[in-house]
Amino acid sequence: MDGLIFMFLILLIVLIFYTSRNINTIYFYAYTRLLYIPVIISALKFDIKKSLIIPTIVSVGEFLEIYLTEKSYIFLVTFIISVPIYYFVSVSISYFRMQAERLKKMMEEMQENLRDMENAMISALEAKDVYTQGHSQRVCKLVTQIVLKMGIQGKEAEEIITAARLHDIGKIGIREEILEKPGKLSYQEFAEIMDHPVMGYEIVKKLKVMENVAKIIRHHHERYDGKGYPDGLKGEDIPLGSRIIAVADAFDAMTSKRPYRESPLTIAEAVAELRKNAGVQFDPKVVEAFISIIEDLGIDY
Known part of the structure; x- marks a missing residue:
């Protein structure tokens, strides 16, 4: 299942790259925003290490896109600003998702312990x-x-x-x-x-x-x-x-x-x-x- 999701994310990135060829400055800015979609999806699904693969692919692909097409100074500045944000968004979402899952697990364990304690107290009373x-x-x-x-x-x-x-x-x-x-x-x-x-x-x-x-x-x-x-x-x-x-x-x-x-x-x-x-x-x-x-x-x- 994880492999299929990775393939989907990569295909999504390729599609965005393909449709972004011969673009002007406005469209390039919009296109860099679209790349947050696979970054966010991977962060919501995978742990921090795995989720960093997608921002890396996005960053390399975006750099190649600039190098092979317009070689624009504005595009390069946009790229330099976007890359650390990709990583920051990926790490932040993945971290807080993992913390939320850990907290949920702790709450479930606490609820289970409370039920066990309730059952033990009731059993002690009924035995008496x-x-x-x-x-x-x-x-x-x-x-x-x-x-x-x-x-x-x-x-x-x-x-x-x-x-x-x-x-x-x-x-x-x-x-x-x-x-x-x-x-x-x-x-x-x-x-x-x-x-x-x-x-x-x-x-x-x-x-x-x-x-x-x-x-x-x-x-x-x-x-x-x-x-x-x-x-x-x-x-x-x-x-x-x-x-x-x-x-x-x-x-x-x-x-x-x-x-x-x-x-x-x-x-x-x-x-x-x-x-x-x-x-x-x-x-x-x-x-x-x-x-x-x-x-x-x-x-x-």
Whole structure:
């Protein structure tokens, strides 16, 4: 493929030389500008050493063109000015392209390392609490659907989805006997459970690139009416990602087996609970988007 591109560039140069014979000063100036085309193409494709081949061919060919045709002083001055510019353009474009590719590769590796770290943390939590196995993945899938339905895009969407995967990571610091307790929790035990959003926030915020993700995790148990925890935020003061996770988390909790409940709710019962608590516990717009998703899937409720 590289060889074909080189042949194309050389043919392009030959064509420009051929069509430039017996030219006047204005056309010669325009013709030297046309030679930037192969120079730029090679710089965008090849490394610095290979990309210098084309400016060299261009410079030699341009010199021969002057020597064999007009032998004009003006043409010679134009040539002397053009040659270093050819090399400068070639080296600059090739260098910055290679730097951009290197930066892109570093970003991809960092993203991969972050995903591996997320998977490791979730695996550690699920190994500790059998009842949360698969919960993070299910909530993440639901949140992804809500994000798409609400038209959230770009970095904001990525941060919300990442927070959904890690929203319960703070439970890794909660005692197993509390997480697995089949009966009603005591006030002290529930107070300990209520610490998990803050614990999750403290764990995730240590990564500077996940600062917004950490904030979403911290507030996913806030209530729309301001009676949630840990900070008692209300309405639009709660991060949008937290409001979305709250709906998905509650739905999965209601429709999944839990140690404190004999049997899960049906989809219809869970949807009824979401409707009843829209504007109280949950953001009404998020509940509406979620129910719309269920309707789009043709699920009866």
